[in-house]
Amino acid sequence: MRVVIVGAGSAIPYMEMAQTCILVEEKGCKILVDAGIGAYLKLAQIGFDLSEIKAILLTHNHLDHNGDVLAILKARWLSGVKEELLIHGPAGTSNHFESLLEAYPYLRRKLSFRILEGKREIEIEDFKIRTIPTKHSVESNGYMIDEKLIISGDTSPVKEIFEKRCKLLIHELSLPFGFESDDHTTPESIVELLRDAKAEKIVFIHLYPQVYGMLDRVMKYLKEYNQNITVAKDGDVFEV
Ligand SMILES: [Zn+2]
Ligand SMILES: [Zn+2]
Structure with missing residues (x-):
């Protein structure tokens, strides 16, 4: 499985990072987890063909995680891609996209997608995906993909x-x-769980600029609890 950090950023701009977007690829099947603003451009820059995406899994419906989904759907329509894009998100995702179509009625019946929401398990070609409930200010979930990769959102x-x-x-x-x-x-809120984490490698994304401002201190502190941690930037690739 190949995992590309397309966007490691958050809602607050830092350097040239796109907002959250992760590309997961195995046996030629490509899916995205989240597609925040800037993801569309980054995908184009790494030569990624938007017609190849089978699905977008949304951790939640905040703009820095779903802001480029409509742009991707529109580009697929204008490029003549007929295949439905599967979109999964937590409860409320259907309503969210329905409200977008109300705001942009010219896109209705043009964009080709199908929404699933609130599933515990999802299968996309060979990918076996399970959602994990998370704690955020809106309905949210993380994803475990093929028992190998977990993305928290x-x-x-x-x-x-x-x-x-x-x-x-x-x-x-x-x-x-x-x-x-x-x-x-926060660094303080994660350390207890980090110490006993079962993941072989932990990669942090979605850091606000204040965290980058004290990154050496944060990582030194966290490494006292777990050595297998790193911070990702756009374009980083992991073979899993
Ligand atoms: Zn976010
Ligand atoms: Zn959020």
């Missing part, structure tokens, strides 16, 4: 994610030291 740290054995865990780390948060991860 936005969340405060949840036990179920760290208890599962996997090769690679891609987890958010939005906030710096000194924040109390029920819906995002």
